[in-house]
Amino acid sequence: MHTEDRSIHFSMELLHAPVQYRVPALQKLYFELTQTRASYDSTDFSAPPQFRFHSKRSTNTQSMALFLPDRLVLIEEWADIPLSGFLDKVREIAPRVLQIIEQPCFLAQTVTLRSTFALTHFDDARIFLLDHACRQEGCIGPHFRRPIAVGGLRFVLPETPESRGAFHVIIESFRHDVKEVFVELKAIFSQQRITGDDIEQAASNAWEARRFITDNIFPYLDQFDQPREVIP
Numbered sequence: 001m002h003t004e005d006r007s008i009h010f011s012m013e014l015l016h017a018p019v020q021y022r023v024p025a026l027q028k029l030y031f032e033l034t035q036t037r038a039s040y041d042s043t044d045f046s047a048p049p050q051f052r053f054h055s056k057r058s059t060n061t062q063s064m065a066l067f068l069p070d071r072l073v074l075i076e077e078w079a080d081i082p083l084s085g086f087l088d089k090v091r092e093i094a095p096r097v098l099q100i101i102e103q104p105c106f107l108a109q110t111v112t113l114r115s116t117f118a119l120t121h122f123d124d125a126r127i128f129l130l131d132h133a134c135r136q137e138g139c140i141g142p143h144f145r146r147p148i149a150v151g152g153l154r155f156v157l158p159e160t161p162e163s164r165g166a167f168h169v170i171i172e173s174f175r176h177d178v179k180e181v182f183v184e185l186k187a188i189f190s191q192q193r194i195t196g197d198d199i200e201q202a203a204s205n206a207w208e209a210r211r212f213i214t215d216n217i218f219p220y221l222d223q224f225d226q227p228r229e230v231i232p
Contacts, residue, residue, distance in 0.1 A: 001225040002118040005183070005213065009114035010086040011075040014094055014106040014194065014202065021067045025100045026051055029093075037085075038092035040065065065093060072097050072106075083113075083210055087203045095196035106194040111187045111206045113213060116180040121227050125173035125181045126151050133224040150175050152182075165189045165205065167212060171221070183217055185209055 023045050030053055033039045040053035040063060053065040061080050066073040074093065076086050098105070122128040130151045131137035140148065152172025159166045165187045174182040187209040194201050 001120050001181075001218070001222045003218070005115040005117045005218070006180075007083065007113070007115045008078055009076065009112065009184075010079055010083055010206075011073065011112045012086075012090060012202065012206065013071050013073050013110040014097075015071045015108040015110075016098075016101060016103050016106050018070050019101045019103065020049065020069065021051055021101070023051070026053075026067060029096055029100060032096065033092065036092045038089040063089075067097075083206065087206060090202055090206075091199050094194075094199050094202065098196045104195060106192065106202070109189040109192050109194065109202055109205055111189075111209045112184065113187075113206075113209055114182070114184045115213060116174050116177070116182050117218065117221060118180050119225055121225050122179075124178050126178065128224065129153065129171065129173060129181065132228075133221075159190075164208065167209070169217065171217070181221060183213060185213055185217070187212075 026043070026045070030040065030043055033053070039055075041055040042053070044052040044054065049069050051067040054062060055064075056062045057080060058078075060078040062075075062077050064073075064075040064077070066075070072094065074086070074090060079086070094106070119125060119128055122132070126148055130140065130148070134153070140151075150173050152170065154171075155167075155169040157163075157167040157169065168186040168188070170182075170184040172182050174180040187205065189205050192201070192205075
């Protein structure tokens with residue numbers, strides 16, 4: 001399996017006590033962000049209580065900042081920036097939001113990362129995951145009697161004293177390219193108190209989730225992506 005995955009999605013939710021965002025304050029924030037690396041191309045204040053900053057750089061690639069009554073949501077869809085660039089946006093926006101809503105801290109955090117891995121010894125991720133890794137060859141078709149477009153695995157890894165955050169992991173064939181394995185990790189940090197002076201904690205949590213993909217999920221998958229024995 002190729003060691004370098006392709007990151008396609010970053011998102012982060014920073015939850016806070018319920019509040020009503022005020023449009024003038026968000027307009028001021030939008031202007032301030034134009035002077036930073038976290039600027040957006042346009043705003044949408046037409047559907048309260050949800051407000052949005054957004055940019056679209058290609059058919060699929062877009063950036064969004066959503067302001068909901070109980071959370072700030074930052075999204076990079078079909079990302080064309082690295083995780084470090086996304087976290088730079090978090091560092092710029094999150095402290096300013098706490099000032100706007102006059103809250104001392106964020107109360108919880110979620111991080112969602114999506115990426116794909118290219119296989120080395122298999123041409124079809126469905127066969128790789130279902131038939132090879134899970135040993136389901138010949139077991140599914142006779143019962144479902146329909147073709148499989150996407151198949152895979154799901155894990156829920158609870159928080160432990162040694163490991164912060166609950167990790168929800170999805171590993172499946174990538175619906176846009178059957179030769180790739182799609183990985184989604186949603187990390188939930190429910191016991192957080194992230195102040196404006198400690199936004200680096202939010203970045204640290206995101207890097208922890210990222211390391212789990214590279215240091216744990218990759219070797220788990222790589223153990224199965226080996227040359228298959230040819231029986232004469």
